[in-house]
Amino acid sequence: MSTIRRQDQERKAALSKIQQENGNDYCADCSEQHPKFACIVKGIFLCLECAGVHRSFSTDVSRIKSVNTDVWTDEMLQFMEENGNIKGNATWAKNVPVFYRRPTPTDPHVLKEQWIRAKYERKEFVDGAPEPPYLKGSMRGYLRKKGKDDSSWKVRLFVLSADNNSLSYYIKDQDRTPKFTFNVKEINVTFAQDRTNEDNSLQFTYVKSDGLTRNYFVSSGSGKELIDWYMAIRSAKFCLLGLNGPRADPSKVNAILTRDFTMEGFLQKKGPRDEPWAKRWFTLDGRRLLYFKEPMAPSALGELIIGSRTEGFDLHEGCTRHQELDYCFTLTTPGRDYVVMATTENERKMWMDCLSKVIAQPMTDEDKQG
Numbered sequence: 591m592s593t594i595r596r597q598d599q600e601r602k603a604a605l606s607k608i609q610q611e612n613g614n615d616y617c618a619d620c621s622e623q624h625p626k627f628a629c630i631v632k633g634i635f636l637c638l639e640c641a642g643v644h645r646s647f648s649t650d651v652s653r654i655k656s657v658n659t660d661v662w663t664d665e666m667l668q669f670m671e672e673n674g675n676i677k678g679n680a681t682w683a684k685n686v687p688v689f690y691r692r693p694t695p696t697d698p699h700v701l702k703e704q705w706i707r708a709k710y711e712r713k714e715f716v717d718g719a720p721e722p723p724y725l726k727g728s729m730r731g732y733l734r735k736k737g738k739d740d741s742s743w744k745v746r747l748f749v750l751s752a753d754n755n756s757l758s759y760y761i762k763d764q765d766r767t768p769k770f771t772f773n774v775k776e777i778n779v780t781f782a783q784d785r786t787n788e789d790n791s792l793q794f795t796y797v798k799s800d801g802l803t804r805n806y807f808v809s810s811g812s813g814k815e816l817i818d819w820y821m822a823i824r825s826a827k828f829c830l831l832g833l834n835g836p837r838a839d840p841s842k843v844n845a846i847l848t849r850d851f852t853m854e855g856f857l858q859k860k861g862p863r864d865e866p867w868a869k870r871w872f873t874l875d876g877r878r879l880l881y882f883k884e885p886m887a888p889s890a891l892g893e894l895i896i897g898s899r900t901e902g903f904d905l906h907e908g909c910t911r912h913q914e915l916d917y918c919f920t921l922t923t924p925g926r927d928y929v930v931m932a933t934t935e936n937e938r939k940m941w942m943d944c945l946s947k948v949i950a951q952p953m954t955d956e957d958k959q960g
């Protein structure tokens with residue numbers, strides 16, 4: 591074996607050892623396991639997707655090397671050993687607000703990208719950083735809002751005020767009265783790229799006084815502005831719900847501020863009188879199962895709270911009338927049976943797994959109030 595080749599193998603072995611230490615076996619930005627890249631300016635290890643964002647930075651902020659395929663020098667190895675993910679995050683993520691949502695591997699790209707830009711490009715979390723716009727839970731700016739009954743996206747002025755527990759939008763800037771005001775404490779915000787086909791989009795959801803859900807969709811040309819809005823709403827809810835109090839549990843904050851849907855996607859559904867199959871967009875949001883005529887519909891065609899087995903809910907593969915059909919399943923409720931069909935075996939399994947977990951959970955008093 592040539593000396594160069596042997597040296598390379600030895601350095602790769604040393605690099606592999608460094609990766610086992612100091613939190614280096616997880617991506618420094620999204621926590622994905624076994625990252626295959628490294629930033630040799632910061633001395634941190636990164637997954638493919640996060641490394642892609644770092645590559646867009648200037649070389650004084652970031653230089654990316656592949657752990658497996660690039661050539662490593664002794665100086666680079668020494669630098670990685672002296673730094674590493676734990677040390678890096680102690681600097682770059684030192685002052686992350688408790689309400690700020692840190693991305694995990696399965697989160698939308700816009701959340702990961704803006705987290706990485708916030709950490710290293712805008713340096714929002716280092717000592718002495720200027721106050722970011724979302725910190726106080728008050729914001730004023732423009733978002734495109736999807737029309738209720740048409741497919742247009744129109745620019746609207748949005749004003750968020752944590753002090754007033756309100757998020758309002760105006761048709762025209764000079765309007766004195768908002769077109770609508772959300773109760774911030776009661777809205778849920780989720781990323782909506784799967785529904786809108788827009789990378790930088792959010793869905794606002796709230797349950798009206800009649801117990802039915804209403805959806806609003808907004809988007810922005812700027813990933814930064816979208817995430818600033820998302821974090822500002824979380825910041826407002828954080829204060830309004832008293833989560834900043836001394837008895838608040840930081841580990842529970844994330845799920846209370848914004849709730850991702852457990853599962854969503856198209857399924858075919860049978861009507862109660864065995865009408866023809868209809869394609870519907872289904873969303874499982876906690877115990878609430880909703881189906882819509884199309885993904886961006888403002889209101890659901892139907893929604894039900896999934897109870898536990900004790901309340902008469904059940905789930906099984908297939909259906910009595912359509913035994914011959916693949917990927918079909920039946921959800922039994924006290925009122926009626928819902929016959930639904932997925933397009934693949936895997937899709938059916940994922941839906942049935944999620945629904946089974948809900949049915950297996952006893953209902954709390956809060957669940958019963960809907």
Ligand SMILES: [Zn+2]
Pocket residue numbers: 617618619620621622636637638639640641
């Ligand atoms: Zn990552």
